Amino acid sequence: MIKVIAKLTIKEDKIEELKSIIPELVAETRKEDGCLSYQLFQDVKNKKMLSFVEDWESNEALQRHMNSKHFQEAMPKIAELQEKEMELSVCTLVI
Amino acid sequence: MIKVIAKLTIKEDKIEELKSIIPELVAETRKEDGCLSYQLFQDVKNKKMLSFVEDWESNEALQRHMNSKHFQEAMPKIAELQEKEMELSVCTLVI
Numbered sequence: 001m002i003k004v005i006a007k008l009t010i011k012e013d014k015i016e017e018l019k020s021i022i023p024e025l026v027a028e029t030r031k032e033d034g035c036l037s038y039q040l041f042q043d044v045k046n047k048k049m050l051s052f053v054e055d056w057e058s059n060e061a062l063q064r065h066m067n068s069k070h071f072q073e074a075m076p077k078i079a080e081l082q083e084k085e086m087e088l089s090v091c092t093l094v095i
Numbered sequence: 096m097i098k099v100i101a102k103l104t105i106k107e108d109k110i111e112e113l114k115s116i117i118p119e120l121v122a123e124t125r126k127e128d129g130c131l132s133y134q135l136f137q138d139v140k141n142k143k144m145l146s147f148v149e150d151w152e153s154n155e156a157l158q159r160h161m162n163s164k165h166f167q168e169a170m171p172k173i174a175e176l177q178e179k180e181m182e183l184s185v186c187t188l189v190i
Contacts (some may be wrong), residue, residue: 002139003099003136003148005136005146005148006101007102007184019189022189023151023190024190026141026190035189036133039188039190040188040189040190041098041100041184041186041187041188042186042187042189043183043184043185043186043190044097044186044187045185046184051100051182051184051186051188053098053100053131054150055166074141089102089136089138089144089146090138090139090140091136091137091139091146092137092139093134093135093136094134094135094136094137094145095114095116095117095118095121095134095135
């Protein structure tokens with residue numbers, strides 16, 4: 001299982017716009033083969049900080065996702081709303 | 096449900112030492128009331144980057160954890176092994 005943590009820092013005035021783009025990306029992603037979990041969380045204190053927390057069956061499934069139409073279309077839109085670059089961590093379980 | 100993402104950056108030569116401290120902390124934590132999930136992940140490319148990803152039933156459960164003996168004892172030990180400060184994000188689900 002592959003865990004992905006993608007931490008976004010969104011411009012204060014673009015948070016709602018981000019939330020309007022995400023549902024379609026999430027709906028399409030959750031249909032993908034090998035997508036075990038795909039959720040977006042928001043920091044309770046710093047509303048600009050949102051994190052995707054994702055579980056993928058395999059690295060192949062994750063690569064398919066990153067090459068998918070819905071992901072490729074969403075990324076540039078999300079990038080425009082960011083205050084700084086996304087921090088991406090692709091991880092495996094230690095314990 | 097409260098999601099906690101705690102990103103650690105550990106000194107290269109202290110990663111194994113960290114992994115020796117964690118099992119006891121994890122075992123005790125998973126017994127706690129309101130602990131739904133408590134896992135440690137390691138970045139596949141940057142081995143110094145490890146992230147706790149935790150699910151808590153409530154903020155009260157999380158506060159009890161942060162006041163627990165096993166957490167209070169583990170934190171200073173972990174702090175000594177860090178290259179830079181832990182990045183903690185306490186979050187709620189957006190979607």
